[in-house]
Amino acid sequence: MTISYPGQDLDRLLLACEDAILEMDDKAVLVEAGDAASAAGAIVGRLVAAHLAGANDVLPPRRAARRTRVPGNARSRRQMLGRLVASRSGLPERVKVAFMSGDMDDSEIAALLEDLLSAPDEPDAE
Amino acid sequence: MQAVGRDLATLDEVANALRALSPADHARLSLLARVRARQAPGLDWQDLLQESVAKALDGRRQWPRRLSFIVFLRETMRSEASEYVRRRIAGPVINETDLAGSDPDQSPFNLAVCSEPGPDRIAEARDGLARVRSMFADDQAVLAVIAGLAIGASPEEIQRAATLSAAQYAAAQKRLRRRLIRHDENEGRTE
Numbered sequence: 387m388t389i390s391y392p393g394q395d396l397d398r399l400l401l402a403c404e405d406a407i408l409e410m411d412d413k414a415v416l417v418e419a420g421d422a423a424s425a426a427g428a429i430v431g432r433l434v435a436a437h438l439a440g441a442n443d444v445l446p447p448r449r450a451a452r453r454t455r456v457p458g459n460a461r462s463r464r465q466m467l468g469r470l471v472a473s474r475s476g477l478p479e480r481v482k483v484a485f486m487s488g489d490m491d492d493s494e495i496a497a498l499l500e501d502l503l504s505a506p507d508e509p510d511a512e
Numbered sequence: 513m514q515a516v517g518r519d520l521a522t523l524d525e526v527a528n529a530l531r532a533l534s535p536a537d538h539a540r541l542s543l544l545a546r547v548r549a550r551q552a553p554g555l556d557w558q559d560l561l562q563e564s565v566a567k568a569l570d571g572r573r574q575w576p577r578r579l580s581f582i583v584f585l586r587e588t589m590r591s592e593a594s595e596y597v598r599r600r601i602a603g604p605v606i607n608e609t610d611l612a613g614s615d616p617d618q619s620p621f622n623l624a625v626c627s628e629p630g631p632d633r634i635a636e637a638r639d640g641l642a643r644v645r646s647m648f649a650d651d652q653a654v655l656a657v658i659a660g661l662a663i664g665a666s667p668e669e670i671q672r673a674a675t676l677s678a679a680q681y682a683a684a685q686k687r688l689r690r691r692l693i694r695h696d697e698n699e700g701r702t703e
Contacts (some may be wrong), residue, residue, distance in 0.1 A: 395662035396641045397590075400547055402661040403689045407543045412536035418693065419539035422557075426542035427535065429562050434530045437569045461556055 408489060456499045460492040467495050521575040526568050531583040537582060544586050546693045549642060552593040554600070564588040647691055653684035654691075 407415065416423055457463050471485050481498065484490050490498075523527070533541075544555040545564075552560075564585060567573040573588045575581065635679045641662065648654040653676055660670030 396551060396644070397594075398664050399641070399644065399658060399661045400551060400692075402591075402685075403547050403692055404590075405545050406685060406689055407540055407547065408582065410540070412534070412539075415536050415539045415543065418690070419542045422542035422546065423539035425558060425560055426545070427533075427538035428531060428572055429558060430530055430538065430541070430565055433562065433565050433569060434527055437527055509624070 456496060456503060462493075463492065463495050463499055466498055470499075514613070519577055520576055523569065523571050526575055529575075530565065533581075540582060541585060543693055544582075545589055547689070548586075548589045548593045550644065550692055551590075552596045552600075553640070553643075555593060556597050560589050560592055560596075565593050606660070644692070648688070651684070651687065653680055654688050657681065657688055658686045 407418075410418065419426075457466055467485055467490075471482050486494075516674060541561060542557070545561040549555050549557040549560050564573065568588060570586065573591070575584045579587070623639060641658075645655060648658065653674065656674035656676065657670055660673065665673070667678075667681055670676070671678060674681075676684065
């Protein structure tokens with residue numbers, strides 16, 4: 387046997403009214419709501435914006451998210467370091483000289499690229 | 513993307529669903545919040561909507577995929593309004609850690625908040641229904657609709673019991689809905 391109490395009665399009444407609201411067409415519901423529609427939209431918009439702003443706080447910086455990876459083969463690694471040497475004025479002179487002389491082996495190039503590409507404030511390598 | 517559960521939408525999906533709401537959806541949410549705030553005198557409909565959306569966004573209320581998003585928010589507001597009434601009557605839930613140093617003869621179970629409605633909550637609900645009825649003291653058709661809906665009767669059963677035509681029933685239901693929505697702005701808060 388189901389026990390009914392006034393709270394359930396009121397809840398059933400409100401649910402029936404809510405069902406009727408859900409069944410209203412768009413035009414009727416906009417007329418019925420009046421200014422409250424835009425107030426509700428503002429509440430939703432504000433909360434979503436705050437949520438997204440909060441989510442961005444914990445995301446890596448945009449540059450880090452699209453950070454260039456060290457190429458998988460020696461030829462590409464050498465080409466990338468060549469571009470970096472040509473485009474970055476802040477690289478140590480010894481690195482430039484070593485690269486231009488052709489004395490750097492692939493393992494040194496790979497390690498140097500890893501360091502250069504992992505620096506958070508470096509410009510893109512491409 | 514945070515997977516919240518097998519049958520539950522992720523938090524990203526909740527955010528996307530909120531962003532996809534149309535002006536008509538915003539209108540529906542405002543009406544649903546205004547009607548549901550009727551259950552909890554003192555609770556502003558905008559506060560109810562805001563709290564519900566905030567809890568959906570941070571995962572405290574989880575969206576079952578089987579429900580449309582609007583229905584999920586309706587159920588969230590329904591639950592929030594009920595919780596508001598419970599807190600107002602019963603006070604805050606007492607944590608076990610707060611009981612240290614209390615009378616050792618006092619059982620913690622006697623202090624626990626019960627989810628079943630107590631006398632105060634029943635009285636509050638009875639008052640709520642009485643307030644709605646009092647708004648239609650001179651409208652017998654709406655009173656019949658209220659009485660029928662409150663016991664879960666179908667529209668046909670209500671029409672038969674109150675000898676209302678389908679058109680009369682629809683008109684009475686519309687008057688009921690509009691009055692519930694506009695009660696606050698026309699007549700002030702009921703508290």
